[in-house]
Amino acid sequence: MGNWQERLAVAEFAISGTDLDTARMVAARVAVLDEDGSELARWDWGSDRADAVVGEVAQTLRTLLVLGIPLATFDAATGLTVLDHECRRRGIEPLAEPAPVLDPLLLDALIEPEYEGSRTLNAMAERYDVEPGSLAAGRIVRAMSERDEFSGTPSNLHARQRGMRDGWPVLPLEDIRIIEDTQPIPAPDPRPSDTVPMFDFSDGGMLALEPAPERAVAPSPAPRRIHVAAAIVTDTAGRAIVVRKQGTTGFMQPGGKIERGESALATLIRELREELGLEVDVDATEFLGSYEAAALNEPGQTVRAEVFALVTDADLTPAAEIDAVYWLESPDDTDSVELAPLTLDVMLPLWAARRPALF
Template structure:
């Protein structure tokens, strides 16, 4: 039956902005989805990021600075709880479904380092996995489809209900449901075991980044460099490290403050509206032409 015949766990973050190196976690959620579509368990965290939450971000995910300070966990404690919960999932061998994993897992990594907490890779002793990224898989399986590739758009395409969009819990559950739908619809990926699926996504994400880089260089930025690493972008080695531009997954519309980004600096790969060329997931980047006979 393949990986989609087993349970998987959705994961999502809502944040203060678009920059994986500098922005902070505001809410996080894990949703354990059974193969029959039932949600077995769900966990969520509200965190005081320790910095003001921009109004643009609060308008999207609904968490104000005042609410986070009053009701949220201290940042270090919250980040530690989230990363350990994610580590528990991956230690168990269950796949983690993350829409645009590059963004969430990289920002979580930077938050851990900021607070002196062991990051996910250190807790696992390896790169995070198995990860199932609906965005990468959808683009790999249906590369010629036109239109947006936001979480909401994927939910509509695969017939997944999305209630409470821009809420970490709702988005985590939707990411898992879309992942299952992709596995069931596209046999070429659905038949794989988790290790092979993860490796396929590493390659597919890199290929998609190369394609996006080519598009940027052709249309707007001759010197563009696009991040290829997936599912985790390695931490910068120093304050002056040169960071490639966001990957092609920008603008995923997953309900976080990252949609409010300006598109400048080392913005989060996959964060909405943060690439130098605008938002390819909202049809800024044309779909590749299908091969002709």
């Protein structure tokens, strides 16, 4: 196989589910193995470090792959796809076409295409006489390299595996909105601790396996969407209420950010109760759809709103973080107060379209 066997990286991922669009990476391990299978270096991320795992794993793999160290990982399409989606979800730069990747699951199919037995990691470890457990994927790849059927450079093998599965090793994402959280997660520093390898060119361009925090440079965070539930709340006279939060100048629809694990309707019920003292009648509340607009108070950010409509005769008074309320007389009332882009671009046209049938 060649001198690439002097160094082999191994990655193991623990993810929270089987749906690649919604799964989360909760733990990971990356190691560099010597040619005899011993560990030269290892980095572990447990569930107690879930806030750092995505950025640090991506940085670690990026560094090792740039150095030309092949990466062995079992069922690469699952682990690397979830890592890719987690990076995009959190505004972290994903790995750009990671290669070469050596996946024992696919390589075994190249070696023994007619084999009909189990191809679980433990079953393959037994077949290739490798001790199961931590880092077994890398040691299986080394055992495979001793087989006559296993030939080619890591790049050649990577290309052959790509031909077996479309999009491998990172399955394509058709729409970023599919993987967005209900509440955007603040993007962590891609290297927020001293646990991942970095380049060190101060001494002949060698890889620094020791921490070099002063060399870490965080990329500019990607714009994120702020996911909210908002409502066109009208009174029996046909007016629509807008609210202004404390410390701001613009008025917007009542509502607020959707918390993780919370439905848009649950958010609406909670926010209208807190902001206006309004108890929402769910049966009389209509869902109008999902819309996007520029955020009023977060420059450069986008608001994605789950929009509802309801009519009430309740006495609405500002509470919690609401500093003032204003009743718009009609959808054409755009100059009386400063209005948020979501209100101007989305809410007023929706209100204009439905108002004749209601009032």
